[in-house]
Amino acid sequence: MAKARKRKLPLVTVESSSSNSSTPLSGRTTIRQFHVLSKRRAQLKAGTTNEESVEALAAVEDEITQLGGLETYQRMSAIGQGTDRGGGSEKILIKWLKDFGLHKNRACKLCLLEVGALKPDNYSTCATWIDPTPLDLRSRHPSIIEQDFLQLDVTAHRNKWDILSLSLVLNFVPEPKDRGMFYITTYLLELRLNESRTNAVNCA
Numbered sequence: 001m002a003k004a005r006k007r008k009l010p011l012v013t014v015e016s017s018s019s020n021s022s023t024p025l026s027g028r029t030t031i032r033q034f035h036v037l038s039k040r041r042a043q044l045k046a047g048t049t050n051e052e053s054v055e056a057l058a059a060v061e062d063e064i065t066q067l068g069g070l071e072t073y074q075r076m077s078a079i080g081q082g083t084d085r086g087g088g089s090e091k092i093l094i095k096w097l098k099d100f101g102l103h104k105n106r107a108c109k110l111c112l113l114e115v116g117a118l119k120p121d122n123y124s125t126c127a128t129w130i131d132p133t134p135l136d137l138r139s140r141h142p143s144i145i146e147q148d149f150l151q152l153d154v155t156a157h158r159n160k161w162d163i164l165s166l167s168l169v170l171n172f173v174p175e176p177k178d179r180g181m182f183y184i185t186t187y188l189l190e191l192r193l194n195e196s197r198t199n200a201v202n203c204a
């Protein structure tokens with residue numbers, strides 16, 4: 001007699017995917033659930049393919065859909081970036097750059113590649129000294145380039161940016177191998193901050 005297959009329990013408990021409201025706790029829960037499911041999906045895709053793994057992958061994909069997918073994840077993350085919740089992490093990068101005096105006496109603006117940009121105007125307060133290029137896997141605004149950073153043509157973009165922001169992006173990436181690829185891609189892009197710092201000093 002064929003063995004009855006045990007029905008697998010969902011990995012996470014999805015409460016509501018379509019809600020626009022978010023408390024800090026529900027937002028964090030959705031973000032955490034999305035990370036758990038993405039990690040499981042990546043493991044299943046990387047593992048051996050058999051009837052059970054195909055079924056498990058379909059179940060995980062289904063849970064991700066119920067959660068609202070990347071769209072909901074991004075919405076919750078953007079809400080978490082709101083000024084009422086302490087603001088986005090760009091605040092920290094701006095402070096670091098100012099601490100280095102990079103905002104002063106610039107001959108030209110600092111070109112910044114912002115990977116994982118949820119909003120198009122995170123650097124609008126620094127428009128006189130930062131020229132940002134916002135980019136994301138899924139664009140939420142026409143000014144945000146929809147592009148997988150790991151698929152960027154590094155030859156075409158070499159020496160184009162001074163600064164690269166990967167803020168809260170690496171923790172999104174489930175596979176260690178892909179996290180490593182972020183560093184390799186960054187290296188291959190050959191950022192030119194040293195040159196810009198020299199410019200900044202020369203103009204002081």
Ligand SMILES: C[S@@+](CC[C@H](N)C(=O)[O-])C[C@H]1O[C@@H](n2cnc3c(N)ncnc32)[C@H](O)[C@@H]1O
Pocket residue numbers: 070074077081088089090115116117118135136137138147148149150166167168169172173
């Ligand atoms: C937590 S959000 C980023 C939040 C924002 N950068 C901040 O500091 O608050 C992570 C974002 O990274 C994006 N992302 C993940 N992997 C990516 C990749 N390979 N290329 C481009 N964007 C990516 C996701 O689509 C998501 O919008």
